[in-house]
Amino acid sequence: MGDRSISKRRFLRWAGLAALALGLTMIWLGMLFPAAALVRLGILGLVLGGLWLLFSLFTRDEPLRAPQRRYAREFFPAIVAYVVILFSVWPLLQHVHANGLRVLIALLPVLPVAFVVRAMVRLVLASDELERRIQLEAISIASLSVGLVSLALGFMAAAGVVLLKNALVLVLPAMFAVYGVAVWWIRRRYDGGEP
Numbered sequence: 001m002g003d004r005s006i007s008k009r010r011f012l013r014w015a016g017l018a019a020l021a022l023g024l025t026m027i028w029l030g031m032l033f034p035a036a037a038l039v040r041l042g043i044l045g046l047v048l049g050g051l052w053l054l055f056s057l058f059t060r061d062e063p064l065r066a067p068q069r070r071y072a073r074e075f076f077p078a079i080v081a082y083v084v085i086l087f088s089v090w091p092l093l094q095h096v097h098a099n100g101l102r103v104l105i106a107l108l109p110v111l112p113v114a115f116v117v118r119a120m121v122r123l124v125l126a127s128d129e130l131e132r133r134i135q136l137e138a139i140s141i142a143s144l145s146v147g148l149v150s151l152a153l154g155f156m157a158a159a160g161v162v163l164l165k166n167a168l169v170l171v172l173p174a175m176f177a178v179y180g181v182a183v184w185w186i187r188r189r190y191d192g193g194e195p
Contacts, residue, residue, distance in 0.1 A: 008063075016056060023045025070123075
């Protein structure tokens with residue numbers, strides 16, 4: 001077999017270690033140049049890295065298929081572009097006063113996220129029936145649970161119980177996080193790991 005494809009387990013370990021390293025770097029930079037946003041991003045990197053390493057313990061050691069390799073090639077550059085835009089271009093927003101330019105800078109981080117969504121859709125469309133079913137169940141769980149939590153938080157904010165500043169920015173990342181956990185849990189269920 002000439003194909004020396006990376007396995008799912010090794011890929012998750014690699015991604016987890018990379019996220020941990022990036023998270024530690026962001027926390028260090030956030031403390032070196034007092035920036036709470038960098039520290040928060042670093043904490044997010046540590047959480048994601050830890051989750052990916054944890055998931056790697058329960059993932060089968062089988063090679064990534066061609067659509068999954070394409071997804072990884074499309075996903076990671078888009079995420080890196082998102083982080084670079086968020087931390088290099090977004091801070092310029094406070095110095096720009098022209099409305100058209102402010103709108104452009106404000107929406108610029110959405111572009112790489114659109115490429116992430118495109119990669120996810122292409123992965124689902126290239127999958128077999130079982131994988132499509134797993135993805136559909138995970139998307140359903142993620143969208144409904146995050147939607148329900150968003151609705152509850154919205155009512156609590158309207159009642160003045162909680163203060164939600166810029167909370168809409170967190171909805172899609174929360175959906176991605178719940179989606180990732182749901183995919184892992186559903187796949188374990190189909191593999192016979194849980195009833």
